Amino acid sequence: MRRSLSFLILLLALFMTRPASATPLTVTLSGPSNPTSLGFVTSVDVTIRPTAQTVPTTNLSAEVRTPGFAQVIALQGHNCPGTLIEVHDGGAAFRWTGLGNLSGTAQISCTIDLRLLRLGATPLLLQLACDQCSNPANNRAEITLTAEAPPDLAGRIDTNPFPTVGPATLTLSFANEGAGLARNVNVGLFGPPALFANMVNAGTGHCTDGYVLGSDFASIAIVQMDPGESVSCRFDFVIPAAGSYPLNLLISADSAAGLPDPWPDNNSDQVTLQTADLTVNTRFSPSPDSNPGDGQCADGNGACSIRAAIEESNALPGYQRINIPYQAGGYFLGGVAGALQITDPVLLNGAADPASGARPWITRNDGDDASLFRIATDSPTQTVFHGLELRGNPLLLSVDGAIISQSRGALWLRECTLSGGRTTGQGGALRGTEGLRVTGVEFFDNQAATGGAIALFGVFDGVPDALIEDSVFDDNRAQDGTGNGGIGGALYLFRAQVDVLRTALTNNRATGNQAGQGGAVFIATQTQL
Incomplete structure (x- = not known):
């Protein structure tokens, strides 16, 4: 009896000291069911818990790897206990250490964030090791992560x-x-x-x-x-x-x-x-626009002058309209040297007085030897003056185009009046070039050495340089006091192809110390009228 009891005690001792189960841990991995965009981060959830709560698991460690692939994942972060470090560059494998021991109901639940660097399916394996893990094949879990090329x-x-x-x-x-x-x-x-x-x-x-x-x-x-x-x-x-x-x-x-x-x-x-309709609200134009290109016409005091409106229009893309309402006292461009330059096509639209029908009028109020406006748009899109009365500087100027100098770019004058322009140069009202159209305009009391109203210099390339229609030229003078006679009392045309329709030329003259030429029209070299 005593021998039998001793044998039972020995068997019990052997049972209690034999190695633990070959699968003391339960491991699960879970990731997204749908593909992840290539190069983006995906999250993998990890759960590790003891299979038998009565058997402690000691010296736990692990490796996370992608069998058979190199440089296909990159570790972005994790909230797991211990440390994850790359075994070698490119994220082929990560060593996970410092997990500690598990016993009883304790478990590890955490998330590993990985960036996928390879298109298609990539297997991800978690392999555990511990003192009690005698068969590594049983202490592992595997999932497949898929990356696809995304649209953008x-x-x-x-x-x-x-x-x-x-x-x-x-x-x-x-x-x-x-x-x-x-x-x-x-x-x-x-x-x-x-x-x-x-x-x-x-x-x-x-x-x-x-x-x-x-x-x-x-x-x-x-x-x-x-x-x-x-x-x-x-x-x-x-x-x-x-x-x-x-x-x-x-x-x-x-x-x-x-x-x-x-x-x-x-x-x-x-x-x-x-909408880029810019409306002028002040008669005088000494101050520039405070911030050209912002869509707002305003000088430092918030006023929108003709000068500020044109500067704003020059800075804006596309085609703008500047509304100029009637003011009994007119508008003045003085205070800044030089002509007011238009570098981007624009419509200057005059709004007549509702009671009298009088048009808004514009002039200079200083002694500057300059045109009112200079057209320099380099564009076939027309700059348009509509419904305005443009008056020349009271002084005798020396510039070409006492009121408007059309340097580069198309110009259309519609239902306007140009008067009082005086210069010893060319074009008492307008010095023009190709791309000029004049519709319903009255030119009167203008004076220049060449072209009392208009001096037009074309290119004679077979394309009409100018169209003048339904207009009146009256009392314009080509007058030169330097010893030569004036040329072209109303029109001076040089190398220009011009169509003139339904237009009256009256009381225009060319005078001077010597005989003037072309009391109404002077046609120069290679001109077709």
Whole structure:
């Protein structure tokens, strides 16, 4: 009996001191069920707990690795106990140390953040080691992480942010700048109903895919866009009145696996259309615009003079209109030396007095030897003077074009009066060049040595340099007191092809110390009238 009891005690001791179970731990890994965009971070949840709560697990360590692959993941961070360090560059494997011991109900639950550097499927293995882990194959867990090439939709609104009231246009430009296919591409333009009331989609191709026009939006739905594919869609619309009109562009798309575009920052654009009608509200123009190009006509005191309005217009893209209301005392451009220079096409629109019909008038009030305006736009788009009375400097000048010098760029004078211009140079009212049009204009009491009203210098290239229609030239003089006779009492034309229609020339004369030439019109070399 005593021998049997001793044998049982020995068996019990042997049982209690034998190695623990070969699988003392339960390990689980869980990651995203959908692919992750290449180069982006994905999170893997780790859970480690003892299989048998009565058996402690000691000296626990682990390795996280991607079997058979090098440089396919990179560790971005974790909240796990202990330390994770790369075994070698590129993230092929990470050594996890300092986990400590587990016993009873204690467990490890944490998250490891990894950046995927390889397209397609990548297996991720967590291998545990401990004093009791006799069979490493049983103390491991594995999942597969998948990375796909993502799309990247970028879009913008291209338009003149300072348009005039009336017809306008914009272009929606968008492209898939990513390396992956973009599916379910939705493009939406949103804004005030006033702009969409007359909105017309003038684009072709993808621009018409799934096109819908609503009361305050226009949308396009494209099935897919390849990497590198771009689309530009033009829209025509009408700006009904002066004001501010915000427009917003929003784009969305999915990847081939149904993931959203991972770079949303460039999926939108915004522009506010601020009608660029600039209205003059002061008669004098000594001060410049305080901030040319901001869409606001204002000098340092907040006043909008003709000078400030033109400086603002010169700095703005596109075509602007400057409204000049009637003032009984007129407008004065003095105070700054030199002609007021127009470098970007513009409409200067005079608003007549409602009671008398008198037009706003503009002159200089100083002794500067300069034209009122100089056109230097280098543009075939016309600068237009409409409904204005332009008066010359009371002094006798020496410049070419006592009132307007058309140096470079097209010019159209409509329903204006040009009078009182006096110069010893060329063009008592206007020194012009190719691209000139004169409609319903009265030239009177102007004087120059050459071309009492207009001295026109063309290029004679087979294209008409000027059109003069429905106008009157009266009492203009070509007068030179230096010993030579004046040339062209009303018009002096040199190398110019000019069409003159329904126009009266009366009481114009060419005089001087010697015989003048061309009392009304002088036609010089290579001129066609």
